Amino acid sequence: MPLNDTQSEYQALKEELHFHNYRYHVLNDPVISDYEFDQKLKHLKAIEEAHPEWVTPDSPSQRAGAPPLAQFLKVEHPAPILSLGNAFGETDLREWHARIARLDDRVEDADFTVEPKLDGLTVVLHYHNGTFVQGATRGNGEVGEDITENLRTIKALPLHIPISVDGPPVPEVLVVRGEALITKADFEALNQRLEEVGGKTYLNPRNTAAGSLRQLDSRITAQRPLTLLVYAIVHHEGGEIPTTQWETLVYLRALGFPVADASTLCSTLDQAIALCLETDPEAFPFEIDGMVIKLNDLALADDLGVVGKDPRGAIAYKFPAQEVTTLLRDIGVNVGRTGVITPYAILEPVEIGGVVVKQATLHNFDFIHDKDIRIGDRVLVKRAGEVIPYIIGPIEDVRTGAEQSYTPPTNCPSCGEPIINPVGEVAYYCTNSACPAQLVRNLEHFVSRGAMDIVGLGINIVNQLVQEGLAHDIADLYHLEPSHLLALEGFAEKKAENLVSAIQTTKTQPLWRLIVGLGIHGVGEVAAQTLAERYHDLDALSRASQEEIESIEGFGPNIAESILQWFNNEENQAVLGKLKASGVWPSAERRGETGPQPLEGLTFVITGTLPTLSRSEAKTLIESHGGKVTGGVSGGTDYLLLGENPGSKLGQAQKRGVPTLSEEDLRQLIKDRSA
Numbered sequence: 001m002p003l004n005d006t007q008s009e010y011q012a013l014k015e016e017l018h019f020h021n022y023r024y025h026v027l028n029d030p031v032i033s034d035y036e037f038d039q040k041l042k043h044l045k046a047i048e049e050a051h052p053e054w055v056t057p058d059s060p061s062q063r064a065g066a067p068p069l070a071q072f073l074k075v076e077h078p079a080p081i082l083s084l085g086n087a088f089g090e091t092d093l094r095e096w097h098a099r100i101a102r103l104d105d106r107v108e109d110a111d112f113t114v115e116p117k118l119d120g121l122t123v124v125l126h127y128h129n130g131t132f133v134q135g136a137t138r139g140n141g142e143v144g145e146d147i148t149e150n151l152r153t154i155k156a157l158p159l160h161i162p163i164s165v166d167g168p169p170v171p172e173v174l175v176v177r178g179e180a181l182i183t184k185a186d187f188e189a190l191n192q193r194l195e196e197v198g199g200k201t202y203l204n205p206r207n208t209a210a211g212s213l214r215q216l217d218s219r220i221t222a223q224r225p226l227t228l229l230v231y232a233i234v235h236h237e238g239g240e241i242p243t244t245q246w247e248t249l250v251y252l253r254a255l256g257f258p259v260a261d262a263s264t265l266c267s268t269l270d271q272a273i274a275l276c277l278e279t280d281p282e283a284f285p286f287e288i289d290g291m292v293i294k295l296n297d298l299a300l301a302d303d304l305g306v307v308g309k310d311p312r313g314a315i316a317y318k319f320p321a322q323e324v325t326t327l328l329r330d331i332g333v334n335v336g337r338t339g340v341i342t343p344y345a346i347l348e349p350v351e352i353g354g355v356v357v358k359q360a361t362l363h364n365f366d367f368i369h370d371k372d373i374r375i376g377d378r379v380l381v382k383r384a385g386e387v388i389p390y391i392i393g394p395i396e397d398v399r400t401g402a403e404q405s406y407t408p409p410t411n412c413p414s415c416g417e418p419i420i421n422p423v424g425e426v427a428y429y430c431t432n433s434a435c436p437a438q439l440v441r442n443l444e445h446f447v448s449r450g451a452m453d454i455v456g457l458g459i460n461i462v463n464q465l466v467q468e469g470l471a472h473d474i475a476d477l478y479h480l481e482p483s484h485l486l487a488l489e490g491f492a493e494k495k496a497e498n499l500v501s502a503i504q505t506t507k508t509q510p511l512w513r514l515i516v517g518l519g520i521h522g523v524g525e526v527a528a529q530t531l532a533e534r535y536h537d538l539d540a541l542s543r544a545s546q547e548e549i550e551s552i553e554g555f556g557p558n559i560a561e562s563i564l565q566w567f568n569n570e571e572n573q574a575v576l577g578k579l580k581a582s583g584v585w586p587s588a589e590r591r592g593e594t595g596p597q598p599l600e601g602l603t604f605v606i607t608g609t610l611p612t613l614s615r616s617e618a619k620t621l622i623e624s625h626g627g628k629v630t631g632g633v634s635g636g637t638d639y640l641l642l643g644e645n646p647g648s649k650l651g652q653a654q655k656r657g658v659p660t661l662s663e664e665d666l667r668q669l670i671k672d673r674s675a
């Protein structure tokens, strides 16, 4: 097709493409389809091929990257690219305000902007007569590196301002500052694509954005999902620019720059602080590491000057860190209840969000291999919310060569028996079912709150019971006598008697708790309750067929198979025999026969320090036997459980004539009422 477009038609097409690019990448609100855009871009490129002399650096065709550079040139910034002072809480923010209010009276009545503190890479963008001509990194704040070609590939960066003909006038020279970044969603998608093709994944959006902009070959940068947000004018020549920070944001947005939506004008410090404290970084589509409070009056901010590289007129409120780097000292392994061996990181202790972290999960052995994690590496560790801290990956750039590759152990660290890694599985297993580490986990699970709930039997005691050979399986717990326990650390007669009695009282726990306690793979509380409703006791359950279990609502073939396997195992059969012989054999009927739980209908109040139980353990003991615990003595209180140094509740109980019980009396009461 012959091209007979005029230069003005070419110009109009360029503007149209800029506009659609802006709708898509800045406003996230496109008005044409990707296909239509591509067609228009194709047309533009065809015109440019016919008229290479028309092409300018701000053409929409110039975003694909240019031939590689030999090195980055230096760029002197027109004004210092300052940093920000940090505040880690409300006190720091108020101190900052008090400090600057002492320097200048105007601060007292000043208003502020509060903006997200973007966790990206600072960029300085130069526009001459509205055309993007140069872009630089921050460097040392005075001189940065020329990354113009890389920045040109960022679609959210306007190559020409203002974006629309009715936009505000632009000074001859305008230099703006912002952050280049990658959104969380784009980062996830990028890593997923890499994973699919077996490539190496990236650590986090920030490092990926920084790495992408440091490419000498901008065609690589063009492949990365970088975006941009701007927040300041560094310098201008000719024309006029706003005098407040808020108007600056409005102005930059009107020119066609991407500006963070979540920026707020606050008329008081209290309002600004409240906003900082209540902002949830998780709610943002990109990573932010804090909020920035800035004096709105730019002349006032300027007059206040700088301390070192930090302007006095602004401060960064930093969220508690979630990700930090530290030294990976070693890799340890855990043996789980089912013999699964999992690796964990032993770290140089490091504070993350107010908690000292010494260990973190490494997920599984494949993860260590895939990420090429080596002992001695600096690693990136994340701790967010309630999840266990985990390793994201190594910082390969700071390797010294002394780091050591890791090979998974071939023998169980607990019992020394061989470890196997079944073909096609991620998991590694210890093959020894009598492995003490497995036994410890099994017992721990059996006595836990969600299973048999044996009050006062913690991991420490479980460890000792296994070490001393007092428990070889869960059934052995019911053969323990006070004299056995006296050999353990911290046990005197009373404590030994109490623990034995606590264990014995769990013989009457409902069937579902025993089923949970067996530790059948895939059978948690909900499944156990369903099974207990359906099967009269463990004998009945052990006779169930695969099809029968599969026919139960919510039970699939995997869980049915796992139940059958458990009951078909000879060692498990032996344990069941021992449990039955010891009278640990709850049944649906028996529950009915014995009627209500021993403490059913009784309400207790607890005060003072009890000899062996913590308050929450005492509460659990009462509740697991059907009783109720309330916070204060009232007409409905049946007993006051009384320890040493009681509080005012004792007086209240005496006034009302409520009888008191010692911890021992309580155990006796449970026994008497269970009989």
Ligand code: IVH
Pocket: 082, 083, 084, 115, 116, 117, 118, 119, 121, 122, 179, 231, 232, 292, 311, 314, 316
């Ligand atoms: S204002 C005088 N505003 O955080 C202006 N900086 O830790 C000083 N940053 O070097 C900077 N988001 O690169 C400002 N909304 C924001 C920001 C922001 C991120 C960066 C900036 C600065 C660093 C300081």
